[in-house]
Amino acid sequence: MxxxxxxxxxxxxxxxxxxxxxxxxxxxxxxxxxxxxxxxxxxxxxxxxxxxxxxxxxxxxxxxxxxxxxxxxxxxxxxxxxxxxxxxxxxxxxxxxxxxxxxxxxxxxxxxxxxxxxxxxxxxxxxxxxxxxxxxxxxxxxxxxxxxxxxxxxxxxxxxxIRNPALTSATPVQSTGAEEIQLRQANTAEELLRELPGVVPSLGSAVNIGNPGYSFVDLRGLGSNRNVVLLDGQRIAPADLYGRVDLNNIPLALIERVDNLTGGASTTYGADAVSGVVNFVTRKDFEGVEINVSDQITSRGDGNYFNADITAGHNFADGRGNIVLSYGYQNANPVYQGDRSFGEAAIDSFSGGVSGSGTTTPARFTLLGQNGGNVQVNPETGGFNEGYVPFNYAPYNLFQLPFERHNVFGAAHYEVADGIELYGRGLYSKNTSTTIVAASGVSGSVVSIPLSNPFLGDGQRSMFCADAGMTSVQCGAAAVATDPNDPNFRAVDQQLWYRSVGLGPRVDEYQTELYDLRAGLRGALTDTINFDVSGSYGESMNKHIQDEGFMSLSATRDALMATSTGACLSGNPGCVPINIFGGPEALTPEMAEYVTVRPYSETKASLLQF
Structure with a gap:
């Protein structure tokens, strides 16, 4: 307490x-x-x-x-x-x-x-x-x-x-010592905390969709932005714009004790500590060299998880000073759901039965005209099948995310005079995490398709014409009208559900770099007066790169408005007409490249303290 x-x-x-x-x-x-x-x-x-x-x-x-x-x-x-x-x-x-x-x-x-x-x-x-x-x-x-x-x-x-020293009432604190830390063999600080009462587990490497690779602590389920994480009693730079600290940046090899105050601490540490405070205490006066290496695999021989730490410390000046440096490295290989029999099929979370996605391959259309209903492309006949077969996205998703982490931590202190100590510490971390899910596509958006589209099969065109209330003569005339200024030219609007398997799975890469530096002077002026004056600056830089498998809706609409295989009606440079009326193999590399979009975002958060 x-x-x-x-x-x-x-x-x-x-x-x-x-x-x-x-x-x-x-x-x-x-x-x-x-x-x-x-x-x-x-x-x-x-x-x-x-x-x-x-x-x-x-x-x-x-x-x-x-x-x-x-x-x-x-x-x-x-x-x-x-x-x-x-x-x-x-x-x-x-x-x-x-x-x-x-x-x-x-x-x-x-x-x-x-x-x-x-x-x-x-x-x-x-x-x-x-x-x-x-x-x-x-x-x-x-x-x-x-x-x-x-x-x-x-x-x-x-x-x-400044903390108020008049706060002398007991507060609920859970303390995890060095021996327990060693026994748990946790790979990350988040794994060390998740088993404690009052701690809601964060997203770990077993969570795929929407996991940016961060590990936050959530006390009492009040949210990961309503607590304070400290290193040796001091704040460190946040990992995002919400002020949250990524536990992956904590130098686990040097942690001696973890104190978890789960009562409200906003009066002491500010409004963001309403659910509590977690303080990681590092080992002081460490001397010697310590190496820890672990290499883990699943019972199937995949999903390799490698973790290594090396720590070196030295006392000098007859014990008046100490310097310590620690480096940690972690690497994990992916495990796909399709690699396990129980992960091969998508499961409905309500019924428990086999399920799937309505965004399918071959493409599905919801007819918006007289006929209505859902039809799915039949690549073999060039027509449509009534209804549709859901897309099984499960095999493309992950059970374990691939990631790579580098952590460097250094600290030193020196007693410059009796009772007066100069100290400093530095922290650097670089994390790269990747999520992989099934290919994207168009999910229920309305698109316009000319009846003279070169990839449209005869049976498919007839279905669209009937849904639009056109006669066979009108439909035949529209099939050969390639100029939008031709009176017979017609384009129909339909709701498209198309899974672009030809683009490959969606790959999100999250890159985070963080550094945090602190220096100060502390000591005792008298038996009853102590001081600790310090300053610090930390910064985290976060990049989100959506590298593969993402389909642009605007580019898809542009590529569907075509009456030839060589150019789009929009006249946009580089536009390649797209074929969604066949199987997955109908999408050529040139088509895939045109409709692929690669979003990119970058954020930076910093913390300056005096």
Whole structure:
């Protein structure tokens, strides 16, 4: 849960100062006792940062530890090895720090600042993050923390977008730690969140139509634009114009913990946090090299999903600084519905029976004249069949989308002076996702067709003439009238349903590039005043390319108004008359190229913070 302890200074987009007013008259009590202090445990904790040592202590002892990251920042702990009681091991880790055991509630240990000799009052833990406590397990209740720390009066001077440290009430938070993240073996941050209560799954790679390749979080089903996603307590550049953050840009290999606040947080983070906040916390003081590789395929041997991460970090200047760099790569191959027997046929969502589309191949016409009804082209006879056979679009669609992702994340921090730290981070991501669905065409639009169209069969022309109420003599005269100025020239209007299979399936490609840079300075001016001043700029560029399989209605109408195979009546340069009165093979490459349209759109979203 997010709590604010005592007297702190917070700065998110500008500076905030909190100074104590009034003393803390409560007399300090004796040090809290840890149950089973006589029990001895074989500890193996190497020399490392105090934060990492406390987390290893929690895993090896079975206790949950609550402490402030700020209180141990840049502090190193000596190695703790051998058979020791939990209290003795914890004392060794805390040696040289200002922390002590403040309270114990069962298996939950809360650490607080060491009591001063003069006043004997317990100081507050500074809180400058979204989640002030580092924890290795779910946080204890608000009552436990309240018992460990007396209330203190505060004077708050805030700037724009500064969180209010007076918000001390308990809020519902789900915390997912490093061990659980490792066990889940999630490929993306969205897969990590989707199983949590209150989280509505986003579009994943198993959703085809209309999936631009983004992964957003939706808390409580209130919409993906009504929450805030943070990285180490700070906003990052949005992926679209709605201000939503694409979870595919999160460096999953470096995530240490995910805090999910599902209560309303608009009073703290703004109106867009009405459904909650998700904070991804990266690993600090990482040292060494870590490589993770996974290669997954389906039971049929297709749908290859490759995921690789490499992370390298190094501590320098006797632990005063750290630099870390992580690169991630993901690639997935498509799986077509037609590759599975259960996906070969389109299924009606209401009846559960075999279904299909009324936009067909060969073409279907809804007669608009005297006869009415639906007829479908019969390529073999040159006439029409009554009724129509629905088009089975299922085999062309996807069960798994193909995509490729590159993610680069770098961060560094250096303690330039005691209690003063310079830090920065950079994030770059490039994602390419492709959706593939059955070919497009003309779905119920009215088109004009000259009765002298060279591709029109005799039986088809006779049907159109009868529907228009024409005699056989009039129909015969119109069949040879190729000049629109000829009195016998006639064109009929009919409703067309045509699936342009000859164009191939529709291919939508979504390309997204994002970068986000942040730098700042943070530290402690006194025991009760901390600061964090930073600035950042991020930008995302999104391209949507509809590359293949899209048919232009205007070009189709133009190409149907023809009385010869070489030119259209409109006289438009490059117009190629189109043959929709045969089978799929009747559409030549030249015809297909003329009626194909390739829409393109590009958007950009940016975020500047001070």
């Amino acid at each position: 997010f709590n604010t302890f005592g007297k702190t200074l917070l700065a998110c987009a500008s500076l905030s100062v909190i100074a104590a007013t009034g003393g803390m008259a409560q007399t300090a009590t004796a040090a809290a006792r840890i149950p089973d202090e006589g029990t001895r445990i074989a500890f193996e904790i190497p020399a490392q940062s105090v934060s990492q040592s406390l987390q290893m202590f929690a895993r090896q002892s079975g206790y949950r530890i609550l402490f402030s990251e700020e209180s141990v920042r840049s502090l190193r702990a000596s190695a703790v090895t051998g058979s020791l009681s939990p209290r003795a091991a914890l004392d060794r880790i805390l040696a040289g720090t200002r922390l002590e055991v403040a309270s114990v509630n069962g298996k939950v240990i809360a650490l607080g600042e060491r009591k001063t000799a003069a006043a004997g009052a317990r100081r507050a833990l500074p809180a400058t993050r979204m989640a002030p406590q580092s924890e290795t397990a779910p946080v204890a209740s608000g009552d436990t923390l309240a018992a460990a720390e007396p209330a203190a009066a505060e004077i708050v001077v805030t700037g724009t977008l």
